[in-house]
Amino acid sequence: SSTRLRLGRLVGAQRMVFGGYQIIRGLLRLDLRLVEVETGRTLKAASGTAPASDLTKVLGAAQAAAEGLV
Numbered sequence: 001s002s003t004r005l006r007l008g009r010l011v012g013a014q015r016m017v018f019g020g021y022q023i024i025r026g027l028l029r030l031d032l033r034l035v036e037v038e039t040g041r042t043l044k045a046a047s048g049t050a051p052a053s054d055l056t057k058v059l060g061a062a063q064a065a066a067e068g069l070v
Contacts, residue, residue, distance in 0.1 A: 008037040015043065017069065028052040030062055034069045044069050 008016045019032040027049050034044040046068030048061030 002040070005035070005037055005040050013037050017066075023052045026052055028058055028061070030058075030065050032065050032069055 004016065004018070014037055016035050016037055017032055018035055019030065021028055021030045023029075028051070029047060029049045031047045032045065033042050035041065036043055046065040048065040050057035050061040052058065
């Protein structure tokens with residue numbers, strides 16, 4: 001995490017989005033964090049879930065989570 005934040009500082013970024021996903025029992029969970037590069041502080045966090053087998057719903061959950069960071 002600290003290496004990614006140093007890279008963000010080098011390229012002049014003020015904020016970065018970090019995230020990950022898990023698939024458990026057929027459900028995909030997506031977690032996103034909006035991080036202030038200068039301090040490393042998490043400004044906002046959002047998540048979404050959808051059936052892993054339904055790409056349309058997965059993309060909808062990803063879009064909703066991303067919109068939650070705005």
